[in-house]
Amino acid sequence: MTKQIYSAATLGLNHEMMDQDALQVIKKLQQNGFSGYVVGGGVRDLLLGKKPKDYDLVTDADPEKIRRIFGRNSMIIGRRFKIVHVYFERKNEDRSARIGKPSFARHILEVSTFRSNKVHEQALSEHGRILVDNNYGDMDEDAFRRDFTVNALYYDPIAEVVVDYHNGIQDIEKRLIRVIGNPYERYLEDPVRVLRAIRLSEKLGLAIDENTYINFRNVKHLLLNEPKGRLFEEMLKLLMSGNALSVVRELYELKIPRKVFPLLDKLFFNPTPDEFALKVLEKTDLRLAGNEDVSLIFILAGMMWPPIYKSWLQELEENPHPRQALMDAIARNKDPIFASGISQNLYSSIREVWMLQVDFDLPSFARLEHVPVHGRFRQAWHLFNLRNEFKQVDPQLFDWWNRFMVADETLRTELLVELGDIAPPEYKKKRKARKPKRRRTKHKPAATE
Incomplete structure (x- = not known):
């Protein structure tokens, strides 16, 4: 692992391209004596010429210190790995124009602390998956814990530099997804990386490194051990990726175990996928490609x-x-x-x-x-x-x-x-005819002699 530092300008980056709320968070962290970087998909997408959907921020401040810096506008969340949500109020221009008065929506930024690459045995499942991940470290360790090289780039918009530990810049130029470290071991830590690699590959138009892909077949069965809620969230990300149709086809080719995605399995993972459901994915992908709203x-x-x-x-x-x-x-x-x-x-x-x-x-x-x-x-x-x-x-x-x-x-x-x-008339249920009431006969008292 060789650390390389690039001038952001040589890569075509500058702080004006960033989300301004994210920039303010990094400024405030650095003003309080801590480091602050954009990491992961935000940097990757900017380098690929795409607009980031969100920005993940990292720092050497622990969650409690981050919370003290941002006060009431922040909250610590998470069990497996604690992160801090920092809140901003942002004007919703479309809604404001529609209702004729200012309308504001909450904008949430996630700030996490550098993770250590030392994981206690008690924090691992029997299959090697990391269950608890609240061991903090420095940026060198954090970079190794990232999943793919293109996601291990750290951008400091104040100093205008990009830090690269795993030749991520080179892989972006090659348009390649490559796992960091030993692929088999990294998938044991988190089998969901298999799904993430396929989704990112289709979404960003990147090829998957051969060594990264070969190991998919050796660990895909471990997805069955993942919590159902986590797999459902991955399915939703897949459906909203803008390339759901191609991702579903890739997963079918990979022969993902049947119970990983029960809904997709019934509709798509068979020789004759449902045409109606395929059309839903196709239309969703087209709307996302045209920057139109979609509804889950x-x-x-x-x-x-x-x-x-x-x-x-x-x-x-x-x-x-x-x-x-x-x-x-x-x-x-x-x-x-x-x-x-x-x-x-x-x-x-x-x-x-x-x-x-x-x-x-x-x-x-x-x-x-x-x-x-x-x-x-x-x-x-x-x-x-x-x-x-x-x-x-x-x-x-x-x-x-x-x-x-x-x-x-x-x-x-x-x-x-x-x-x-x-319009055909909607069926109206006929009322049953009521039986006529039985007339009660009055009994006359017997005549007395």
């Missing part, structure tokens, strides 16, 4: 829609009431949904998106004014559009909805009249 609720609701739709059609054969039939179809699939890692909160939101499909398929005068203002309308509308592409929607009704969404009040009135001719 839509992604999950869309991916899981095919089995729900199949069950809905089956329920309709027995129950002609579409709304109740869809509720029953969702209930039938509830166990596998939760088994895939979906939380109760996510499930509730996804279910709302599904239930709104009844309102699109069977628009009623009573509910029509409430549908466009529903909190999940946007996600439900995107799902309705995708269903139309797969011939699940009446074309005439789909055309009516498109006209209704852009119509003014006068035209909407005309469309409501037209709706009566094209």
